[in-house]
Amino acid sequence: MTELGQRAKAAAHLMATASTAVKNEALRLGAEALEAKADAILAANACDVDAARGQGISETLIDRLSLDEKRLVAMATGLRTVAALPDPVGEVVAGDVRPNGLRVQQVRAPIGVVAIIYESRPNVTSDAAGLCVKSGNVAFLRGSSMALESNMAIAAALREAFAKAGLPEDALVLVEDISHEAAAEFMQLEGYIDCLIPRGGKGLIQSVLEHATVPYIIDGDGNCHIYVDSTADLEMAEAIVVNAKTQRPSVCNAAESLVVHADIADEFLPRVVAALDGVELVGDRASQEIAPSIGAATPEDFSKEFLDLKMSVCVPDCLSDAIAHINKHGTGHSEAIITSDYAAAERFTQEVDAAVVFVNASTRFSDGEELGYGAEIGISTQKLHARGPMGLSHLTCIRTIVRGDGQVRG
């Protein structure tokens, strides 16, 4: 593992000064390679899928693991899209001249070696490599054991393409040792990994929190709330709740909890319960009294990320109680208020402690592409370095360059 780390680190020095033109060419050649080597990649993927089926893996996971022509084209298109995005490296984010004449500039630079641990989907191999390469970083990847053949085939195609463009082929280093011991070693490669981003479920996140000694960014749970204020446009509120809960319930920016101001609960709850047909609702006593089809919520239900057609409901008496409820049970991911009251909107956006706060819009927009970043490497639920959806600029750090003409400190 250390040898892989050394290779990644050595490549990082070259990547940091690679020109935008070369990096873009590498991504375009990478896209071509995925298409040209489709047969080999799909054959490797078929091996992974067969082996997984043999182990009795669930069909949901098999679907995540499976590649076909269409998914491969989507991966190639992803690389071309990233090639077309602006390069964050070198951006001067601030600067001035000090009284002693020193010219100070804060400049974006790559982080270095970005490590990503991820679960079954093999497309992450190509997506993550694309974002890392574009931002001048080395992608040091450790996928799941289940997808090893697929990941090796994708990595081989991309490494060859990167080298052809003039980048080090170690711009992408794939860990092929898929043992548990190797995963632990990977998280502890101090001095070789500059940033670790785990992409996966609770088990993986917990393992990183416990074992990682390298710096990491946590992409954690989203227990997202929709708060329907007393002044909400109820038609808008209904559409947003239905969208946030049901459009794609398995993702982290889907809503998990509905919070309805008591003043409009009598009118809104029966209506939204009908609109949420097929969604299991569990709520507090106040919500159950108004809409008897709502089941009784356990205290834990309010803190749960269901990732399913299930939603908790509560009926606070005022905006303050709603905000307190959200700050208590939320995971700091994405929260929304539906209101027509200016002061309520302002209070909610200022007092709710979350990465992304929405007024009159669905939490489903908490996504790098939807927010205009062009692509997304994950959604941070921590506060340091990056908060919320992370695009290319979040894969950089800020260095300071100081130019003088002989200044010494007095």
Next chain:
Amino acid sequence: MTELGQRAKAAAHLMATASTAVKNEALRLGAEALEAKADAILAANACDVDAARGQGISETLIDRLSLDEKRLVAMATGLRTVAALPDPVGEVVAGDVRPNGLRVQQVRAPIGVVAIIYESRPNVTSDAAGLCVKSGNVAFLRGSSMALESNMAIAAALREAFAKAGLPEDALVLVEDISHEAAAEFMQLEGYIDCLIPRGGKGLIQSVLEHATVPYIIDGDGNCHIYVDSTADLEMAEAIVVNAKTQRPSVCNAAESLVVHADIADEFLPRVVAALDGVELVGDRASQEIAPSIGAATPEDFSKEFLDLKMSVCVPDCLSDAIAHINKHGTGHSEAIITSDYAAAERFTQEVDAAVVFVNASTRFSDGEELGYGAEIGISTQKLHARGPMGLSHLTCIRTIVRGDGQVRG
């Protein structure tokens, strides 16, 4: 400890929405309180100093621990200076309107509860509290056992002043349990501490790396190099080397290593050796051959932060070797090139992987105040969140506020 964490967390919600005017008033009243309660604070400090003397503590540490009228006035002035700085909270750092009409803004917000573990100097209690309060954070402080009486007296004065201004008095929470167990518990207060900044020596940093489970920012070693290029103005180079090494050798931005291009070593080395009279020099063979007063360096010497009147010396054959040497042995803190060659300056600033890179200036300017941040909470030697000197803005995170009129995702 958990109870202290709960108090800090509760106060953080109030701090996040405190107005700039109230925070500034709190800092001004805090400054007045330090002056008004000088007698009590100095008496408490005298107890700490007596106890430390009784334990045979070194005079260097006693000096760091000791307060007098002048140091107390400096602490009060520090709070007034921070009050006069711009408030980073609420700054809109980016924003646009998406094609679907969503108005997206990235806005600076406080981090929440900022924990600081520090060693003997009691002035950190007031300096850290000032920076945290100004940036809307709670200062959750754990000083050294040696300074407990002083820290308690300072914290009591500041807490009373903060409350008088309308802030929660728990804007400053001081940990009074100074056992080792309490320190470990402190670093593991997940859910209560949003960011931990250790300020102290290697032992403290190592302890944080090993035990902390809360997010942290490492303020690590500075093995800073001055590279004198073949085209350097030698008079300028001499002045900068002397300043960077001797002006204050005990601090992290002092130079520890001198790297001289072989083409000018014959001329420059004897001259700089004379100018560094009183500094112990240890070097590679090439440097020793030119200047026999230079001792033989062990391999470890090149990676050492001496924090003393000692310096390592090496004589590379070219700029590439100099950059490789610095990237190998440096700690990513601050590095300088002295040159009159444009291309060398550009290569050095781009290829040297450090938080702050200087051209023709002393590394001693690697400091928040010198770089124009107005004040400094520490110097980060990590890449995530903040790199290099950290001012008020580094005590914030970026939240996203999205305003819509009913948008749902298709």
